[in-house]
Amino acid sequence: MNFFPIMLDIEYKKVVIVGGGHVARQKLQALLPTKAQIIIVSPSITDEIAIYVGQGKVTWKNKQFEASDLDDASLIFAVTDQEEVNDAVEQAAQHWQLLSRADAKGRVDFINPAVVRRGDFVLSVSTSGASPGLTRKIKAELEAHYDETYIDYIEFLKKARREIIQTIQDKYSKRDALASLLDPQLEEWAKEQKWDKCNAYVQKLVTGARQI
Structure with missing residues (x-):
């Protein structure tokens, strides 16, 4: 099927x-x-x-x-x-x-499918019944890589995205700011629960776009 x-x-x-x-x-x-x-x-x-x-x-x-x-x-x-x-x-x-x-x-x-759920972040895996063992293996690998810290990280990204969309008017600046949210440094700070740095990063994006 x-x-x-x-x-x-x-x-x-x-x-x-x-x-x-x-x-x-x-x-x-x-x-x-x-x-x-x-x-x-x-x-x-x-x-x-x-x-x-x-x-x-x-x-x-x-x-x-x-x-x-x-x-x-x-x-x-x-x-x-x-x-x-x-x-x-x-x-x-x-x-x-x-x-x-x-x-x-x-x-x-x-x-x-097998599901890894981290708040709003949902990953699913299926082999359509061909190999349940492989499905379990891949699920375990995803659970290890995308650990519980991603719950707060995804929530941060959701709020940051909303702020950028509501605040930045120029479509090109908005596009660039949204792309910047995927900076690996942000992900690292989120894993370390350094939310002050994460929030400051977003404010810098918003402020910079306003000055363009």
Whole structure:
């Protein structure tokens, strides 16, 4: 299959996970940062999922799957170890609902890439199922290179970009200033949490553009 890579805004949308095991837990953890309305349908769940239920981060329907469980769902995950249940989920899913079966049998509208998330900075890797091992390897390499310091760095870049766009009127000066935000020195200061130097750098860009 040739999948089309896309990022979806599913904030406050209903997402149903049918299954309560290890794979369901993985899907749940990947979904948590999206602020989706997550519902798990399963007569049993893992201890880790139970913690999220207790924290109010997910709704658990302690029951066998029924077609009505999919009402108004935008995304559906069929992740049980029972093929007949996954088949029932597929049969109940409407054509406009996006469905993913963990067993890769039947209808698979989408797959989940491996994700490295650093705030607004999101990197995804997929081999379309050809080599999960290679996907994990590359993800680990990305996690090591783009560590937690990138959360604050990306936030800084977002604010600096906004200031430059709002302040500098000349389009060429604006273009040059935005390009200057990728100066390796800025990235190094951000890793060292030297925000005073980062902010001074941006102010110099803005002030210099004003004087042109």
